[in-house]
Amino acid sequence: MSNRYIICSCLLLLTGCGQASDGMALTPVSGTINYQGEPIQEGVIRLIPQTGNSAPARTAQINAGNYQFTDRSAVKPGTYQVKISAYQGETGLPGDQPGGSSSSRKQYLPEQFNTKSTIEPITIPPDSDPIQHDFHLQ
Template sequence: MRNDLGNRLFNGISLLSIFMVLSLHGCGGGPEDTRPVRNSVSGVITYQGNPVEDAIIVFRPASSEGQTANGRTDATGAFKMGTFEGTDGVVPGEYTVMISKLEATSTSQALPEDDPNYDPNPTVEAPPKNLLPEKYANAETSGLTASVPEGEEVTDLKFELND
């Protein structure tokens, strides 16, 4: 009788252990995404009627709450926005928009101190120049806004920049 009770207890503990292991590891799914819901947002940026390549676009929440989103244009001026990673979309809400395109600059490499060309007092390089009118790089002066409705994709944004 004791042996039968021991077998039942052992089987019960074994089943409980298996259940706990499966509960801890889940059924193959990853961690639940607890970040705010995001909607796909895309559009086109032009300057004086021409597409703007490599422009950086930033959506800043119009209110104190919300998440900033950003994107970059391709050769056709098209962009897709992302909030947390890549082009994962934008949290619904109202946004002020900033757009800039920085001049490509060459980066100088720091030389080791034992290099004969080492300069202990290097000259400070100027920041890259914005190739678009400066007003568009500032949320307060750009005059650009975007609205992302809850549950809707926004695929037709057009920002036509001029001097």
């Protein structure tokens, strides 16, 4: 392979890093999530664009109370509805247990934090520095 081909390929790969395809900068968002004073050990946080925001929805894992939307999962400017789910119980996939039983994972947060979220929406301003946003669910 020629050096020119390798250089061009690398430049193409780097072109979109850190920005959305429409030229808007993506903002890293991270923080902690606690429920009743305790860190959520396992779960997911979803940012759902509100009306008028054409950005894609974003989902990140919660591990030991921490979450982060970084790199390609960073967030476009706009306002987002927040939905948080937390899980407890055995890990694994159905069939992993002896005898083919399914895992006993359970989502334990009340619906006001996920399916019927009343969590205050989060707004990402254009050209924002990285955002630290913590959630203290009661």
